[in-house]
Amino acid sequence: MGNAATKTNYASNKSISKKVCIVPIGTIDKEILHYTQKELEIRFNVKIDIGRQLEEPAYAYHKQKKQYYSTRILKRIHKLRLTGYDRILGIADVDLYVPERTFVFGEADIKKKVAVISLTRLRQKFYDLPEELTLFRKRIIIEAVHELGHTYGLRHCTNNKCVMFLSNNLSDTDQKGAVLCSNCKAIMKDKKTITN
Ligand SMILES: [Zn+2]
């Protein structure tokens, strides 16, 4: 399983411009993918494609925890080595963890420029609350901007209104916006000038 997914033509055109590829990890709602793509294109001013769906991440599953080890998923998407893209954002809909923490909303590898977010804990339903689609979408963009921000070299910010502030729980996420503070914006601008 999975081999077929690695040899696909992610890049429909052979453009050499630096781009981001969103990779669905297993089945992800198409509407959510397109919404995230559009929002990130505007916010990062970069071309974003949606790559072919990967297999469900059974390889990352921890039986006792009933969760998925996000670093394994990062490794999986890094191994794709997608031509034409210099950053990859995986979107998963399973509960993620790393050994040091009981769960994570997402994870990024600054050096490899790969990131993953999970939708699971962003839904009100996860907390036995009535679903709120607008809130769910807002949280997705916050987490996506945060993890993609790491791939641009941004680190955690101490400003709790900044998207790069570390969310330990959903209220952290909800009280920050999807926007970089002026410090992070300046760092981002520098990085983009250097890398592009
Ligand atoms: Zn972070």
Ligand SMILES: [Zn+2]
């Ligand atoms: Zn900041």
